[in-house]
Amino acid sequence: MTYHVRVMDMPSEERPRERLLHYGARTLSTAELLAILMGTGQGPGKLSAVGLGQLILQELSRDQRDALDTLRTVSAHDLMQISGVGAAKATTILAAIELGRRVLQSKPADRAVVDDPAVAAAALSADLMWQSQERFAVLLLDIKHRILGIRVITIGTATETLAHPRDIFREVIRHGAVRCIVAHNHPSGNLEPSADDLSLTQQLLEGAKILGIPVLDHLILGNGDFRSLRQSTNLWQEEE
Structure with a gap:
């Protein structure tokens, strides 16, 4: 029974x-x-x-x-x-x-294609989203926008980090990438870009034109959300 x-x-x-x-x-x-x-x-x-x-x-x-x-x-x-x-x-x-x-935060498959900022943010979340210190990372892509890897360039304090275009492009070239997306986190959860964020983005876009390595976006991550500077600023249009 x-x-x-x-x-x-x-x-x-x-x-x-x-x-x-x-x-x-x-x-x-x-x-x-x-x-x-x-x-x-x-x-x-x-x-x-x-x-x-x-x-x-x-x-x-x-x-x-x-x-x-x-x-x-x-x-x-x-x-x-x-x-x-x-x-x-x-x-x-x-x-x-x-x-x-x-x-x-895992990718659904190796060499996932980044065709939207949300895909890039998901790939970067493990390294950036919930960290208590600011981190600056670069998402390495091939010519078809497939992910080759992620490299954390710098780790800062609770309120700031430093990244130099030289260090960023060095990682891109060293790993054989031909496209990239840069990103950093704001531990506070405030996704509003600072003046330094905008200035660095402008420097990267200028360097990208010289090197022939497009910087497709700059993402700010925090508190479970993200902001695409390509979508929310005119920096890319100004460099065209």
């Missing part, structure tokens, strides 16, 4: 796993997803895994912070300051975050 058990009849600490199997991961709350990573309940008199997940989110949202934004950059040390989270649970959570980031 087969007994069918409804999900709602299961003990609370077991429901997240069963609900994921029955209905998919998207139906679970963030606390329940954390509960699955941390295993079963914590024992008599202690929080269940779901309760611990809720506690983690509560601690991460202190000082009016967004818990998921904090979770993106949380450290093992920070997690281990929360009651009930030891080294094993902290490392499991961090591993899951990194795995999710890599899956989300």
Whole structure:
């Protein structure tokens, strides 16, 4: 005889796993997803895994912070300051975050064709999107706009980075690329280009004409979004 058990009849600490199997991961709350990573309940008199997940989110949202934004950059040390989270649970959570980031930001195939700024932004996200320091990178392309590679040129402080056209074009030439897209991140999430951003872009466009290596765009990434300077400024038209 087969007994069918409804999900709602299961003990609370077991429901997240069963609900994921029955209905998919998207139906679970963030606390329940954390509960699955941390295993079963914590024992008599202690929080269940779901309760611990809720506690983690509560601690991460202190000082009016967004818990998921904090979770993106949380450290093992920070997690281990929360009651009930030891080294094993902290490392499991961090591993899951990194795995999710890599899956989300991976290219669908090698030598993907960049035919839209969003494709370039997705390819660059792993190196730029959620970094706490400014980074400047170049996306290397062949003549058909297929991705040959990505190179991070410089890493700056929390508020600025330095990149020189000489260093950028050196990487492009060294790797045999004939097209490129440059990009950097704004850790603040403000995608408005600075005067320095616009000045560097203009220098790159001037150098591109001399070297015969088109710079197709300059992207600014941050907080899950991006801005294309080619689409939002007149710099490319001015160089024609």
